[in-house]
Amino acid sequence: MLDKLGGGLRKALHKLASSVFVDKKVVEDVIKQIKRTLLEADVNLELVNELCEKVRKKASEKVPGIEKKEQIIKLIHDELVNILGAKSFKLEIDRKKKPYKIMLIGLYGTGKTTTTVKLAFYYSKRNYKVCVLGLDTHRQAAPEQLEQLAKKANVACFVDKEEKNALSVWKKFSDKLKKYDIVFIDTAGRDTLSKGLINELKTLNKVINPEKTFLVISADIGKAASRLAKGFSQACKIDGIIVTKLDGTAKAGGALSSCKEAKANVVFITTGEKLYDIESFDATSFVSRLLGLGDLKALVEKARLAFEEKERKKLEKRLKAETFTLDDLYEQIKAMQKIGPLSKIAEMIPGFSFLTSRASKLFDVQEEKLKRWKYAIDSMTKEERENPEMINASRLARISKGSAVSAGEIRELLKQYKIMKQFISETNLEQGIDQRTLQKLAKKFGKKLFLH
Numbered sequence: 001m002l003d004k005l006g007g008g009l010r011k012a013l014h015k016l017a018s019s020v021f022v023d024k025k026v027v028e029d030v031i032k033q034i035k036r037t038l039l040e041a042d043v044n045l046e047l048v049n050e051l052c053e054k055v056r057k058k059a060s061e062k063v064p065g066i067e068k069k070e071q072i073i074k075l076i077h078d079e080l081v082n083i084l085g086a087k088s089f090k091l092e093i094d095r096k097k098k099p100y101k102i103m104l105i106g107l108y109g110t111g112k113t114t115t116t117v118k119l120a121f122y123y124s125k126r127n128y129k130v131c132v133l134g135l136d137t138h139r140q141a142a143p144e145q146l147e148q149l150a151k152k153a154n155v156a157c158f159v160d161k162e163e164k165n166a167l168s169v170w171k172k173f174s175d176k177l178k179k180y181d182i183v184f185i186d187t188a189g190r191d192t193l194s195k196g197l198i199n200e201l202k203t204l205n206k207v208i209n210p211e212k213t214f215l216v217i218s219a220d221i222g223k224a225a226s227r228l229a230k231g232f233s234q235a236c237k238i239d240g241i242i243v244t245k246l247d248g249t250a251k252a253g254g255a256l257s258s259c260k261e262a263k264a265n266v267v268f269i270t271t272g273e274k275l276y277d278i279e280s281f282d283a284t285s286f287v288s289r290l291l292g293l294g295d296l297k298a299l300v301e302k303a304r305l306a307f308e309e310k311e312r313k314k315l316e317k318r319l320k321a322e323t324f325t326l327d328d329l330y331e332q333i334k335a336m337q338k339i340g341p342l343s344k345i346a347e348m349i350p351g352f353s354f355l356t357s358r359a360s361k362l363f364d365v366q367e368e369k370l371k372r373w374k375y376a377i378d379s380m381t382k383e384e385r386e387n388p389e390m391i392n393a394s395r396l397a398r399i400s401k402g403s404a405v406s407a408g409e410i411r412e413l414l415k416q417y418k419i420m421k422q423f424i425s426e427t428n429l430e431q432g433i434d435q436r437t438l439q440k441l442a443k444k445f446g447k448k449l450f451l452h
Contacts, residue, residue, distance in 0.1 A: 008034075008036070009034065009037055009076075009291055010291060011033060012033035013076070013291060015033065016073065017069060027055075027056065031052045031055055035048055035049075042225075043083070047083050051079045051080070055075050058075050059072050077287055080283075080287045080291075081283040081287050084281075084283040095181055098178050098180060098181060099131075099177045100183070101185060101209070101212075102119070102185065102210060102212045102213075102214065103185040103205070103208060103212070104116050104119075104186055104187060104213075104214050104216055104242070105213060105214070105215055105235075105236070106217065106232075107189045107190060107191065107228070110189065110244055112136075113134075113136065113186050114149060114273070115244055117132055117146065117149040117153050117275065118153075118275055119184050119268070120150070120155045120182075120184045121153040121276070122268075123181075123182055124153070124155055128181040129180050129181045130156075130181060130183070131155060131158060131183050132150050132155060132158070132186065133170070133177065133183055133185045133186070134147075134157070134158065134160075135166040135170060135185055135187050135188065135204065136166075136186055136188040137164045137165060137166050137169065143159035143160070143161045144159075147159055149275075153275050158173040158177070166187070166200065166204060167204070167207060185210065188200065193232065198231075201232075202235055213237060213239050214239065214240045214241065214242050214267060214268075215233075215238045215264070216241075216244060217241055217242070218244050219244060219246050220245060229241065233264075238264045239264055239267075240264050240265055240267030241265070241266045241267065242266070242270070243266055243269045243270070244269075244270045245270065246269050246271045247272045247277070266283070267280065268280055269286075324417075324420065324421050325387075325388070326380065326385040327377075327386065329377070329417055329420060330377045330385075373409070373413045375403040375404065376400075376405040376409065376413055379399045379402035379405075
């Protein structure tokens with residue numbers, strides 16, 4: 001979905017950027033391309049027309065000190081952000097008041113149960129004591145599914161597989177929930193927004209009185225998202241929308257822009273089945289990614305979920321001491337594979353986005369290469385992994401034979417290791433890396449790190 005929507009928008013901006021003169025015709029061509037792309041993505045026609053009219057009107061205004069191209073690109077960026085909800089979501093929790101209750105609502109098939117656990121996993125990685133509560137007493141497999149997923153995420157789970165009344169389940173566990181910072185509540189769905197579902201949600205909302213209620217909408221719902229968001233908002237106040245299944249081929253524009261009807265912002269998006277395939281939604285960052293300008297915030301979030309807290313602190317300590325070894329490189333390879341394909345990682349890095357359109361095949365080759373590098377490192381001794389400089393011709397031949405990886409590929413691995421070690425030595429890890437510094441490093445090391 002992101003490839004198609006982002007590709008269409010980037011095509012429009014490329015036309016603008018490659019024009020020698022930005023006249024009325026160029027502006028209209030760009031607007032036409034954006035309109036077509038957004039409508040194909042199921043974004044509401046009224047919103048699209050509103051955006052196009054604003055761009056058309058403001059593009060004719062002169063802004064001193066800013067190039068016309070830059071002015072229009074910023075206009076398009078800002079108006080897209082406005083459609084998706086300019087206000088970013090941040091959970092403010094009073095730890096003295098326990099538990100902070102977050103209730104998830106939605107129809108069947110939206111990924112509500114999976115999302116409940118993903119949210120719990122997300123906040124458990126941010127040092128909150130969390131648990132999940134199953135109030136879906138309609139779908140027979142729901143309690144079992146929630147329990148299994150919670151076990152995988154290593155978070156506490158409260159379900160009653162026999163009870164058929166959601167309020168009774170809530171009353172049964174309400175005292176036990178008080179020792180947790182946040183409780184994520186999975187509620188029942190229906191095939192449609194029926195009267196029975198609305199009445200049940202009204203009752204639960206009144207008794208539980210959650211601090212936040214999130215509506216879960218699947219990316220493949222299309223134009224029906226607006227009507228659905230409006231219907232749910234009549235049952236109870238919607239504090240945020242979670243859009244799921246953004247990794248598929250769904251158009252998703254309807255789901256993403258449904259916040260206008262619910263009078264709530266998109267707060268999270270999910271992009272896969274794995275626990276760490278969730279990210280907090282920031283419209284500015286998201287639009288930047290769509291337009292090929294990178295999304296560093298999302299990359300940092302994904303990296304945080306991929307690395308275990310203990311392993312991350314251990315690696316940070318070693319990096320600061322500049323004692324980077326092949327074991328550390330091995331752990332980074334594993335973490336990168338959790339985050340996603342290299343092409344998707346590159347999309348999020350400012351300054352790297354240009355690589356995704358020109359070198360997708362090379363990224364696929366590098367992806368396979370990473371797997372083989374892991375085999376090679378597995379065949380090394382502990383001493384060799386900690387001190388790769390000692391690997392001579394005879395050791396290289398032994399490692400190659402043991403791992404079924406060619407000597408040339410192992411030399412390439414060692415070359416990559418040296419480049420990364422140099423990268424670390426030139427990076428001030430104590431001060432951290434801001435976006436400008438990252439762009440400079442990307443320019444210097446980018447092709448070496450990914451495509452040497």
